[in-house]
Amino acid sequence: MFNELQEIKHxxxxxxxTQGELAKYAGVSQSLIAKVESDSIDPTFTNAQKIFTSLQQLSEKEEQKAVSVMNKNLIYLEPTDSLRVAIQKMKKYSISQLPVLEQKKAVGVISETAILDALMNNKSADTPLLEVMSEAPPIIDTNASIHVVSHLLKFYPMILVAEKGKLLGLITKADLLQVAYK
Incomplete structure (x- = not known):
């Protein structure tokens, strides 16, 4: 819960x-909100709790969810596909990483970096992805918050989004940045 009375106005x-809308949602008077914001009154603990609880609930309601930022065009590869196929697909779609799926289940990720490493280590372009892919990315629910998404993207190159076990899309840092700067 929020802990500073000075935060209410912000x-x-x-x-x-408006002050009136917040007051109505919190079940307090508009004049109380005005007086608290102008620091001319200290609300009772109960009223402060109502106001902060309302602000928290409203902010959670307003927060975007994974489904609103995910890329629904799920382009993927299979573990038996070769590095050559991965390179062709990445070039065709101008992307730097792809999930690797087997029977619609995530089994790994292949990235430009992994491909370059494999080729530099004398792997053939016909090498199957199974031999060079990274671990599968995390899978989150469509209702996961943007906060959760941004935290996971600090550690993973992409996140898959699913609903009831069915993959619906993916989110990369680029997707998140695109939404942030619309």
Whole structure:
């Protein structure tokens, strides 16, 4: 829960709410919100709790979910595909990494870096991806928050998005940045 009374005005404005709207949602008067924001009154613990709980619930409701930023065009490879096929697909779609799926289940990731490493280590372009792919990326639910997505992308090159076990799309750092700067 939020812990500073001085944050109320900032959080309310960030959510695009008027004092009256916040008051109605929190079950307090608009004048109480105005007085708390102007620091002319200290609310009771109960009223402060109502206001902060309302702000928290409203901010969670406003937060974007994985489904709103995921790339629904799921381009993938299979473990038996060769490095050559991976290179061709990456060039065709101008992407630097692809999930590797087997029977619609994630089994790995292949990236430009992994391909370059394999070729530099004298692997043939006909080498199957199974021999050079990285571990499978995490799979999150469509309702996972953007906060969760951004945290996972610090550690993984991509995240797969699924609903009831069915893969629906993926999210990369580029997808997240595109949404952030719309």
């Amino acid at each position: 959080l309310r404005k960030k959510l695009g709410l």
